[in-house]
Amino acid sequence: MKHTLAVLVENRRGVLARVAGLFSRRGYNIESLSVSTTDRKDISRMTIVVEGDEQIIEQVTKQLNKLIEVLKVVDVTGEEFVDRGIALFKVETSTVTRSEIIQIVSIFRAQIVDFSIESLIIEATGTEKKILAIEEALKPFGLIEVVRTGEIAMVRGGGNFSSDK
Amino acid sequence: MILSGAQAVVECLKKENVDTVFGYPGGVALPLYDALYNCGIHHILTRHEQGAAHAADGYARSSGRVGVCISTSGPGATNLVTGIATANIDSVPMVCITCQVTTDALGKDSFQEADITGITAPISKHNFMIHTVESLPEVMTEAFYIASTGRPGPVIVDIPKDVLVSKAEFAYPEKPQLKGYKPVYSGDESMIRTVVNVLKQAKKPVFFIGGGVMLSDMADVVLELVNKTGIPVTASMMGLASLDKKHPLHLGMLGMHGTYAANLAVTNCDLLITLGARFDDRVTGAVSKFAPNATIVQFDIDPSEINKIIPTNYCVLADLKWSLPIFTKMVSACDIKPWVDEVLLWKKEHPLRFKEDTANIKPQAVICAVDEAKANDAFVVTDVGQHQMWTAQYAHFGHPRALISSAGLGTMGYGLPAAIGAQAANPEREVWLFSGDGSIMMNCQELATAVEQNLPIKIFILNNQGLGMVRQWQRMFYGKRYSGSKHEVPTNFQLLAEAFGAKGLTVHTKEELKYAVTYAKACKGPILVNVFVEEEENVMPMVPPGTALDQIVE
Numbered sequence: 001m002k003h004t005l006a007v008l009v010e011n012r013r014g015v016l017a018r019v020a021g022l023f024s025r026r027g028y029n030i031e032s033l034s035v036s037t038t039d040r041k042d043i044s045r046m047t048i049v050v051e052g053d054e055q056i057i058e059q060v061t062k063q064l065n066k067l068i069e070v071l072k073v074v075d076v077t078g079e080e081f082v083d084r085g086i087a088l089f090k091v092e093t094s095t096v097t098r099s100e101i102i103q104i105v106s107i108f109r110a111q112i113v114d115f116s117i118e119s120l121i122i123e124a125t126g127t128e129k130k131i132l133a134i135e136e137a138l139k140p141f142g143l144i145e146v147v148r149t150g151e152i153a154m155v156r157g158g159g160n161f162s163s164d165k
Numbered sequence: 166m167i168l169s170g171a172q173a174v175v176e177c178l179k180k181e182n183v184d185t186v187f188g189y190p191g192g193v194a195l196p197l198y199d200a201l202y203n204c205g206i207h208h209i210l211t212r213h214e215q216g217a218a219h220a221a222d223g224y225a226r227s228s229g230r231v232g233v234c235i236s237t238s239g240p241g242a243t244n245l246v247t248g249i250a251t252a253n254i255d256s257v258p259m260v261c262i263t264c265q266v267t268t269d270a271l272g273k274d275s276f277q278e279a280d281i282t283g284i285t286a287p288i289s290k291h292n293f294m295i296h297t298v299e300s301l302p303e304v305m306t307e308a309f310y311i312a313s314t315g316r317p318g319p320v321i322v323d324i325p326k327d328v329l330v331s332k333a334e335f336a337y338p339e340k341p342q343l344k345g346y347k348p349v350y351s352g353d354e355s356m357i358r359t360v361v362n363v364l365k366q367a368k369k370p371v372f373f374i375g376g377g378v379m380l381s382d383m384a385d386v387v388l389e390l391v392n393k394t395g396i397p398v399t400a401s402m403m404g405l406a407s408l409d410k411k412h413p414l415h416l417g418m419l420g421m422h423g424t425y426a427a428n429l430a431v432t433n434c435d436l437l438i439t440l441g442a443r444f445d446d447r448v449t450g451a452v453s454k455f456a457p458n459a460t461i462v463q464f465d466i467d468p469s470e471i472n473k474i475i476p477t478n479y480c481v482l483a484d485l486k487w488s489l490p491i492f493t494k495m496v497s498a499c500d501i502k503p504w505v506d507e508v509l510l511w512k513k514e515h516p517l518r519f520k521e522d523t524a525n526i527k528p529q530a531v532i533c534a535v536d537e538a539k540a541n542d543a544f545v546v547t548d549v550g551q552h553q554m555w556t557a558q559y560a561h562f563g564h565p566r567a568l569i570s571s572a573g574l575g576t577m578g579y580g581l582p583a584a585i586g587a588q589a590a591n592p593e594r595e596v597w598l599f600s601g602d603g604s605i606m607m608n609c610q611e612l613a614t615a616v617e618q619n620l621p622i623k624i625f626i627l628n629n630q631g632l633g634m635v636r637q638w639q640r641m642f643y644g645k646r647y648s649g650s651k652h653e654v655p656t657n658f659q660l661l662a663e664a665f666g667a668k669g670l671t672v673h674t675k676e677e678l679k680y681a682v683t684y685a686k687a688c689k690g691p692i693l694v695n696v697f698v699e700e701e702e703n704v705m706p707m708v709p710p711g712t713a714l715d716q717i718v719e
Contacts, residue, residue, distance in 0.1 A: 010345060013294070018286055025287050055472060062469035068291045068311060071345045 002031060003057050004083060004153045006161055007046040007064060008072040011037055015069045019046065022067065028052060028060050032085070034150030038162045043071065045162060047083075047152045074161065076153050083153040087131045088113070089122045092142035101141055108134045119144060127151075170298040170329040171200035174262065177305035178206055180337045183233050185209060185224065185589050187217040189244075191237025192277055193326040194264040201235075209589060209618055212610035214241050216582035218248020218261065219608070223586025225257050226569045227544055229382070231313050232259045232586065238266050239277030242323070243284065247576055249319045250288040254573030255403060256380060258317035260308050261289075267327040268296065282323050290318030298331040307341040315348025316467045317380060349466060352483030354491060360438070360462050360479050361495045367436035367460075369504040370396045373419060376403030376572070377441015377465065381485040384408065384565035387440065390493040395501065397508045399427035401442045402572040406562035414505075416512055420448035421708050422554040425515035428706075428714035430508045431456050438462045441485050444474040445573060454713035464488050515719065517558050519702075526678055528552060528627045528698040532559040535597055535625060538682045543595035544569055544587045548580035548604030551633035554704040556599050578607025581624065585611055588620040595623070595686070602628040602652060602695075612665035615691040623685040624693040626658055629700045637703050662693035672696040 009015045016035060023030050031049040038045045050060055057075060064073045093101060098120075105112055105122055108130065114121035124134045128151060135146065155161060168176060174197055178186065185207045190198045201208050211217040214236045221232030232252075236242050242263040252259045266275045282292045291311050293304045304322060312320040364370060378387050384407040391398055391414055398408055399419040408415050417424035419431055428450075431437060437459040442448070449455040455475060463471055463480045471480045481488045519529040532555050539545070541563035547553040547570040562568050569587055571579040584598040605626055615622050627633075635650040662669030668688055670681045672695065681694045706719045 014282060014286075017283065021286055058472055059469065062471075066467075066469055068343065068346045 001053065002049055002051050003075050003077045004081070004151065005048045005050060005061070005064070006074045006076050006153055006155075007048060007070060008038070008162060009044050009046060010069040010071065011042050011044040012069055015044070018067055018069065019048075019064065022063055023050075023060075026059070026063060028056060032150035034152050040162065043162060047150060049151055072161070076155055080156040081153050082156060083127055083151045084125055085128060085131055085149050085151040087124045087135070087146065087148040089124070089135065089138050089143060090145040091120050091122060091138050092118060092144060093120050094118070097141050101138070104134070104137050108137070110134060166335045167332050168335040169196065169200070169332050170295075170301050170324065171196040173298070173301050173333070173335050174305065174324070174329070175200045175204050175206065176335055177302055177337065178233065181231065181305075181309045183231070186233040186235055187211055187220040187224070187586065188235030189214045189217055189237070189241060191241045191264070193266055193329075194235065194237035194241070196326060196329040197235065197262070197264055197324075209585070209614065211582065211585075211614050213608065214244035215248055215578065216585070216608055216611040216614065218245040218259075219251065219576075219579050219582035220586035220589070220611075220614075221259050221261070222248060222252045222257050222579075223546065223569055223583030224590045225252070225259055225586070226583070227566055227587035228590040229566070230258075230590070231309055232257070233262070234259070235262045237264050237277065238281075239279045241277075242281040243279050246284060246288065249285055249321065251571050251574045251576045251579060252319040253288050253290065255571065256317050256376060257319065258312040259319040260312050261319060261321045263321060263323045264329065265294065265323045265325040268325045269327070271325065281321060285321050289321055292321035292323065294323040295325070295328050298328050298333040301328065301333075302335060302337050303341070306338050307343060310341040310343070311346060349482060350484045351487045352481055356479065356481045357488060357492050357495060360481060360492065363460060363462065363479060364394075364436065364438070364496060364499065367499070368501060369434045370436040370438060370499065370501065371430050371434040372396050372398040373400070373431065373437055373439045373442055374398060374404035374407055375401045375440065375442025377485050378404050378407040379565040380441065381489075382565070383485045383489045386489045386493055388412070390489065390496065393493065394496050394499045395505060396438075396499055397430055397505060399423070399431060401445065401448050402557050402568070402570060404440075404442060405557060406568040407565045409563075410561050413509070416508065417517070418557050420445075420450065420714070421710070422558065422704050422706070423708070424512070424517060425706055425717055425719060426508060426512035428708060428717045429511050431459075432713065432715040434459045436460050436462065438464070440464045440489070441466070443470050449474065450708045450714045450716075451712055464492070523699065525699040526672070526675060526696060528629065528702055529555050529559050530675070531625055531627055531678065531696050531698065532556055532599065534678055534682050535599075536560045538686050539597055540595045543567065543597060544584075544591065546570070546580050546584040546587060546596060546598045548598075548600040549575045549577045550601045550604055551629075551637065551702070551704050552599045552601045552604075552627040555627075577604040580604060581608050581611045581615070581622075584622045584624070585615055585618070585620055588622050589618065596620075598622055598624045600624060600626050601633060602626055602630060602656065602658070603632045605658070606656070609661065612662060612667050612691065612693070616666040619690055621689055622691045623688065624691070625685075626693065626695045627698050628658070628695055629698055629702070630655055631700070633702075634704070640701075640703070641709075658693060658695035668692040670694045
């Protein structure tokens, strides 16, 4: 099962390498990873999506917590949370296919962010499920290039995950 | 007080009450070595940086204090790596100071540059690179704090040369401020109460003790716990010395070369209470068949050890220093006589044994001869291989820190430098080293260090003219195809010792062995005794790899 971990770390050199190294040497598989600073300059937040059973996730969480620069690890999978990723799709177009593609973009509430005679770049934001669905829908037209960010996640409700430690 | 970075390092070491450091200088380490000159801290120059790391480790294991080693950048730092990994897996508190190329040369493949923080991240508790001289005292306090608290381990502090020569106002922080590091001390008392209740229901309980007992100085409490409950005890190699082997309930070591009684007891127990041990595969055998009928209780300081290998039913997450006295106070005598009788019968009917009536000296007999001669407060250091297992099996340990051995990493070449560290930390006590003709060669240059420091280490080489443990496996599992495991040209170890200025002896007969042990005991300087032993001897009993503990072959 896929788990989404929200991880607060000290914003220092080498922290990302430490986290990534931990996953690779213990044989855990990162599905996606995104990192950025938070509202506090000295703290970064990682969203890590990892595949594994309960025992693996327990070990991942504990091993992450053992890293000195890791401040907090929460598996948000069991909670109500919002998760989003962004994808850019470069799609082949012609006068014949263009209107159909524009329709798909509108159905998925995506956006066209670049236009040329032979291609379009489409920006889609959403859950992984939605992004995979739009990718499937665009595939028949010919995908020239696809680039995706890792997912980011936030628990619903009033609490601030980044501030309470 | 305005100090250079190098002077600040020395001040920090003094603040941490470091009396001895082990190291090897080099280009970018020169400012630090200049500050060390006549500073009052004893610097022991090893003959290889690996020796410095293992010596700091032996110093730490024998004394319980943080061991410190120093190297230059690049190859100096990478030579520490095996020593760092060895200390890490056995939870040994160490601070390794590696000097680094100047900040502006970093990342440019400069002369003697190696990314030591990158290299050691997976094999250390933590590491730091110091970027400014102002942050140096703070990082040094943090390094010592992290190394010595919680589950101990090695911490590397990498210091660029320009930081060593820059100056700043020196103030040593009182207490380190680490947001992400809060080692647990106390735990949940109700969990201990639960374990006490579980214990009341148990008919066949066993204690399994590991290195955590020694690390938390809880051997006395374990003895009280065992005496009070009457529960049989087995141990990992790291925990083996924490209870006197002569205690009637001590079943000896568990696992691959453990005793028959220990392996049978764990396989048949209904409750396994683990105290500070981590279920290494050399201990468990086939994990799926480990203690198949038992409720597993784990007392440990490290949450990641719970459910890592063996699913745990109950855990007490805390320092044993906190949990064991409470547990001991709560328990009462167990009504388990039939079980204890059964276990003690196994112990009686299946003792460790070897044939003594041979013409050649049996390697086990060397361990026994030294065992009879050594002082009760002596340290027994080993290298890695057959001699290490025979030491674990046949030697007795008079105190919890008596056995110093690379248990988790199994580092050949560990023994001699670790013995140097142990002797440096305990100048008044005996240090006996068992090694093999394979292991000793991996750091034999440290004989020069032992001679220079006049450390009266007593080295016994169990010489079977090859790599005994490798050959044992080749004999048992690879159709006696001795690939790469025979020393075709024997080394004259007596002459080697003499070349370094140490006393050397060669032993062929039992009479010579007796003489050599007596001579070594009285020897005031380092002595190496090369004992030719039965070449084909196997370490027995043995649980074949990948099988259950009760498949033990005697």
